[in-house]
Amino acid sequence: MSIPTKRVVPPVFTAKAIWRVGIILILNIGLCIFVLTSIRQINRYQELRSTLDEVLIRTELARLSERNFLLNSAITEKFITTGEDPEIQLAHQNIDANLETLNVLMNSALIDREELRDELDSIRTQMVIYRVAFDRIVTLYQEKGFRDWGLEGEMRAAIHHIEDSPVPLDLEYMLMLRRHEKDFLLRRDLSYEKKFQDGIWDFRKHLEGIGTSNNRSELKQLIDTLLHYESLFYRIVAIEEEIGLQNSEGIKGRMNISAGIIAQSVERTIFFLDRRVKSVTQNLVLAIAILFFISTALLIYRTLKNLRQEDIIHLKNKDLEKSHENITASINYARRIQQGILSHAQYVTDIFSESLIIYRPRDIVSGDFYWFAHKDEKVVVAVVDCTGHGVPGAFMTVLANALLNQVVIEKGIDDPAEILHELDMLLSRILNQGGNDRAEGMDMSIVTLNVLDNTLEFGGAKSNLYLFQGDALRQVKGDKFSIGNHKLIKKKHFSTHRLHMQKGDTLYLFTDGYPDQFGGEESRKFLVKNFRNLLCDIHWRDLAFQEKTLEDRLDRWMGKKYAQTDDITVVGLRL
Known part of the structure; x- marks a missing residue:
């Protein structure tokens, strides 16, 4: 608001007034620099936190694809014959996307602290370990096969060859072998491996006991087939042990450990980022409050100091208008900060x-x-x-x-x-x-x-x-x-x-x-x-x-x- 006056008295700029203006100017410049730096830091931490949330989600999706593969896809004809499956592709996509994201983060300006870099490096290392372990499980399951395919298919073919032999056999030995084989595949218990070994030994002794000069060639072929059947079974046992008879063993155990380390590292990093955002936000609000009140106090002091006569009222009003503009601008800035924090x-x-x-x-x-x-x-x-x-x-x-x-x-x-x-x-x-x-x-x-x-x-x-x-x-x-x-x-x-x-x-x-x-x-x-x-x-x-x-x-x-x-x-x- 402007008030007309008869005469305008020019302001007297004393050394003290110039000093006060300089102090206010320095405080406001410092405030602007501090606010812009703090907001940029908060945005940087929030962007990194959002990226880590995506990494955690993609890790869980990869684990879901892993479980779906082990429960369903690993025993399908299409996978065993071609080595391809949608769940494998989904797991690879999520793991590769995480590795690409982590590589970009490691080389970006977002990572400004050594502890963040160490955590991200740990996540990336465990992600690579998880990918290698998953690919190994896929290879082993394809080799093992199911029913008429892979090693299990070869075992079934060997048994059928023995069953179709013209040599008179006691099929009870063969039935016991099949029972021990199936018990191991269902229960993944190594005690059935010993029973299978004893059954092989008994079956072989039986074959040797029924040999004659007339069936020597057929008997040798049967024993060779039985030995081949035995070697296939032991290979399947080795595959199951490598994969892990229990979820805490073998490759499955290593994958669970890697996934757990990834989740813990991401959660630690997110907790650190949340603390940093909170600390920066509190410092930002405190600094704005202190400097706002200091600036306001100095402006009011200067205004009151310059109240002399009626001729100075015009200058006073001008100062008050300027003060009001500064205060309004500061409050408007505070509004933007409030909306950014509270919304x-x-x-x-x-x-x-x-x-x-x-x-x-x-x-x-x-x-x-x-x-x-x-x-x-x-x-x-x-x-x-x-x-x-x-x-x-x-x-x-x-x-x-x-x-x-x-x-x-x-x-x-x-x-x-x-x-x-x-x-x-x-x-x-x-x-x-x-x-x-x-x-x-x-x-x-x-x-x-x-x-x-x-x-x-x-x-x-x-x-x-x-x-x-x-x-x-x-x-x-x-x-x-x-x-x-x-x-x-x-x-x-x-x-x-x-x-x-x-x-x-x-x-x-x-x-x-x-x-x-x-x-x-x-x-x-x-x-x-x-x-x-x-x-x-x-x-x-x-x-x-x-x-x-x-x-x-x-x-x-x-x-x-x-x-x-x-x-x-x-x-x-x-x-």
Whole structure:
């Protein structure tokens, strides 16, 4: 805003003023460099973490192809005769893709620490060992064969040759050999190898005992065939021992060890990256806060110092306008950082068929936020309303986001009541609310969905859940106290409500911003009742339509007369 004056007094640039401007300039340049470096580092670590998640997924897919091959493909005529099978190709594709990814990572700028390089080198080495072992198992199974193919086929042919011999034989010896052979192939027990050896010896003695001058040639041929049958059996025993009679032995054991080392190395690397991202994020937020307040304090000090006479008011207003621009720019930058840290909406589309998110900060930065996490078969969704608006509320959201990451992701807690209790204790400890009158806190609604059995668990701190199942609205009320704010309530007990969702069910989580918004002809709040009725009218429509309807209804309610009263957040999810 510009104020006309009779005369403009040029500013007097003293050495002290120049020194102050220089300090502010250096601080802001340092802040920009630090922020850009930190954001680039966070992006680099997140890119590496995403790549390692892909490596872990492809490793599990390779193991799945391995199991499918051993259970099904290894005993098919096509594989034994050609050596080709789709499961082998899938395993090779996933292993080769992992090796290519690891080679690229080892030579990229993403790997800036020696411990990361060592872990990736270990993963790559074990991946090569796994590939060699898998190829060896494929070769051995093709050699072993099944039924009429491979070594087993040769054994069957030898037995049939003995059965068709014109020499009068006691077939009981041969039947015992076949029984020991089959027992070994079914049970993979080496004790049957000894029984087979004894059976060969007894059968051979029997053949030698029935020899005459008339059948000498046929008898020699039978004994040669029996010896060939024996050598085939011992080769199959050697193959089974090399593959592994048990999953913990032989090549199977080495493959299990390699896969376990790969998984452990990836998990250690991801844990290290998560700690680094958390550390850099905390330092970034702290640095922005400190430098923001220092810059603001210096600007205000300079403004107050220059208040002299009416002729200087114009200069004062100019300085204040500049200060406002700088503060607004800093807050806008803080908003981008807040959105980058707190927004996890990409997880929603992977789990839910439809979703809506209405996120309207009252000021540039918000005291509301929504939070998503996906771990194993469970998805955790939270909508949080922190104390205050603007910058104070935004700092509380950053703290709340960090605490949610600590409780749910690092500690692995997914029960809503336990999450709320843990957040309550941590927030009280951080803000030291036990012995003073500070009332910072937050209201929260949080749900945990098991995507395998569609079980929904809900907990609320002064927040409720709306769940539409068909045309029926189910309103699940949360507990009547907030997280933090221990000056009012010393002992709290949070509850978990368990429900079952079906395909097509829709749930809504929201803060009090929408119902508490002033507007209309009578200048009153919109109210929870009207908000609930509006959802009842539109819940059956697709969520894109619902989101537009909720936005339009809010805009018409406020009109041009009323400003936004509070931060507004509404999250709708359809299974």
